[in-house]
Amino acid sequence: VVCLRLGRTYDPSCMQLDEVLVASSAEAQQAIALCTVDVDQVPDIVATLGIRSPTALVFFYRSQLMSVTTGGQVSNHVFWPVQTKAEFLDLASAVHRGAKEGRKVVNSPKEVTLTAGYS
Template sequence: MGSIVLPHLNTGWHVDQAILSETERVVAIRFGRDHDPECMRQDEVLYRIADRVKNFCVIYVCDIDQVPDFNQMYGQLLTALELYDPCTIMFFYRNKHMLCDYGTGNNNKLNFVLEDKQELIDIIETVYKGAKKGRGLVVSPKDYSTRYRY
């Protein structure tokens, strides 16, 4: 099971520290509920790619039910990012939220399950390369507008 092996951020402070402390790599955080079927599927993919992206990305999971102070600390962020999807991946670089245009109309987060390992690696790599160049918004290597309708 992926989420058992991926490092968990159990408090708002841990989320904060994960985002603040990493200076060279992208921080990818999967927000959601560990027991949610979508999260379980996504975590499995994240677990399978973690070793392949470890030089430029660190992956965490955060169960929003297990983080009591999360809404307190991140209330504004949650409101701004509408973190109510069953499963959401957000990217950060040097304490900055990274935006990615997936073609879905939502650049704040990846809010659909991506089961293709290489596609997810490509997105993370694109976010990393853009972040290194100082970009706050990158365009996903693939357009997901036709595949994922909302």
């Protein structure tokens, strides 16, 4: 599974997520390859994926985009704040398990209430 962090390195939410990813990288490396992507460098990808939030995580498995369900809604990217190492590892584990089982949509281990402005 490949996890792309899409964002701008100077954005506070992106910096917070990067800290979580760095803290998680050693434990996550068995299941997830982590990559950071500057959204200003790949605007076509951002548009194709429909990403409007300042920071997002996108998961791929065998070149297939993975989606995550959050309280009934399905999204092809994680846009809510992943604030702790444990939270990211739970999410990465859920995506990895789902991918290995052949699913393209996995359930988020955390229930997320979608707020206005994020989709």
